[in-house]
Amino acid sequence: MHTMAVIQRSVWALLLWPSLLTVSMPLDCKEEQGSLSGCTSISQEKLLDRVIHHAELIYRVSEESCSLFEEMFLPFPLQLQSSQAGYACITKALPMPSSKSEIQQISDKWLLHSVLMLVQSWIEPLVYLQTTMDRYDHAPDMLLNKTKWVSDKLISLEQGVVVLIKKMLDEGMLATTYSEQGLFQSDVQPEMLESVMRDYTLLSCFKKDAHKMETFLKLLKCRQTDKYNCP
């Protein structure tokens, strides 16, 4: 009787072991064509192209937002402060290559990680920007929509970069760090101008970093396709 039960269970286990395998498989798919699981697989090249496209769009929209913001809120004399604001960018502490020659010396892995760091460090500030801009009296809807859009796209960009890292570098997932949030947790209600300046600084810094992200990713793609002529 007991042996019968054991035999029965073992038979069931034998029958069901393929399903166990599928259950234990990771959710993200390997590159298998025609797999019956629910997720769709994408090739590495396509993913990289999509990530680059994202970054390009983000940069363009951020640039437009920045210009809009400048026109709307910044008095003419203050438009010179864009260069000054570079000093106060939140990401200045991040170790980043800053020239073509420097980029030429770092590896793909480091390039990807740099991008990821940038992306992850800007998610929170952009969310904050949304809240502050809502406080403006006559913020145009277009500006608000653009910033909202950028914020959303940045999150998907982060996801794409994470998958890309996993595919290219076979590394595990990195958690989003929220360590750079000290700047925005003051309860002080800044003055309008200050707020404006801060927002403008934020936008211009973000624009710069978006350009950086885009350039990094494009160089990475160049390295993927043609290793010898790329920086």
Place this chain on the structure above:
Amino acid sequence: MADSSPSANLLLLLLISSLYWLFTPGSAFLIDRDHNTSSAPLEPHFTECISREQETFRCWWSPGSYHNLSSPGALRVFYLKKDSPTSEWKECPEYIHSNRECFFDVNHTSVWIPYCMQLRGENVTYFNEDDCFTVENIVRPDPPVSLSWTLLNISPSGLSYDVMVNWEPPPSADVDAGWMRIEYEIQYRERNTTNWEALEMQPHTQQTIYGLHIGKDYEVHIRCRMVAFTKFGEFSDSIFIEVTEIPTKESTIPFTLVLVLGIVGILILIMLIVITQQHRLMMVLLPPVPAPKIKGIDSELLKKGKLDELNFILTGGGMGGLPTYAPDFYQDEPWVEFIEVDGEDGDSGEREDNRASDTQRLLGLPHPVSHHMNMGCSNAISFPDDDSGRASCYNPDLPEQDTLMLMATLLPGQPEEEEASFDVEERAPASSERSLVQAQTGGPQTWVNTDFYAQVSNVMPSGGVVLSPGQQLRIQESTSATEEETQKGKEDEDSKETEEQKQKELQFQLLVVDPEGSGYTTESNVRQISTPPSSGEGYQTIHPQPVETKPAATMEDNQSPYILPDSPQSQFFSPVADYTVVQELDSHHSLLLNPPPNQSPPPCLPQHPLKAPMPVGYITPDLLGNLSP
């Protein structure tokens, strides 16, 4: 709240002061403003800092109004690279004093990091310029190179055209690696005008210009900038576009027109040819099937219901005689005997009637009255012959007289309906001289037991010919000799008339062939009627040798006018010689013929002619032998 407001105000004040400080002429280059005001002395300042490829950059300065500082080395350039909080001012890595330029090479250039520039004098540091920038913001790409244009199309009106302009990105910009993203702007204008037309920016290296006018000169140049940035590079060198009047494609239009017209003309010509030569074409394409006809007789007469006319013609009514078709045809066949039978005078009405009835019934011959219609042509009856066109009476020479003849042919199995019908129906032919005797068989059965050729055994004084089946040879008179001589041909009626009819003992077989030769022949056994000398005329006594009872019966009924040497029946069983060879001529110019060779009686002959296909016209003895079993 109260605590923050003073600090906020302080901050605001600081900000405004710094703004004012910034808002100095020294920083004019960053806002691209013209500061040619003479209100304040112009301090030494930087005129421009430009990067061409985002890897190096240069800055130019000007001493301003302080001309004593214009000498090289009087002013020094210092920069601050704000990549760390502890960065310091550094001097320009490379001076180009001739241009008053400071060049930052690749090692000293960092993108995305703010730079601040400063001019310092001897011991004046208050010429502190705080012109700060990031390198990507000062990038002005080089102009594109290798401009070219191609004509796309010309409008149907021939007044405007479209042009495709191609170019290459600036070689200094590393576009392929993705280091820079560049977009281009094309501008064009008519030559000697001042306003440029600008097309929309786009990142591709080609663009179409639409709507240029023919005959006008156009000038085109291109500039580029980094995507989503503000500073354009220099314009490229101009290219000139000019499209003059293009020779229209009229040369092709008349060509196609000519082609179409030519084809239509050829078609019309073909149609005309077909229509005009329709008959000839029909003759070529659909040759007419020869209808059965007798040479010299209108084919119309052969149709049903026209036997009277035919009989008339056949018996000599009309104008001439039949053409000598058959003799010519059989010239080469010595063993074919042609027998001419003159139209016989009406000896007696009864006899004529009987004869007529006999012939009409048995042979379907026209009325044997010959003297009635003795036309000018004594020899023969010539009748209109559609084929030969000889509708007139003619008297050919005796040997070649184209009178009626009886051709010995053999053609089994062709008792055409019309022949039978007309033979039967012929009753009162009004032919004076019957030149053609047609022995019409009542049916296939009449051919039974017949020889195909008859040899002349005797010539009657009246001119008739006694044909013998070959069993008995008769020495013939001269006429017969001449007749023999004219084996190839026929016997003329003259000879016949002069000859005496002789007693005929043996029955003969007379085969009649349609001289027309159109395909049918009749064969029949005929019995020559040995006309009494008093007849004097040619005779014709052709009626089918009856094999069956029917014709035999008719024969026997009319025995009186006929001389039957033997009973018809007995004739069948006697061996019949087809022909004999003339051995010699005797003193009387009669032919001595060879004895007939023994022949096997052809009891089965009747059946054979029907089955075996015979050549048209005659049969050789060999074939005849084949017929017998």
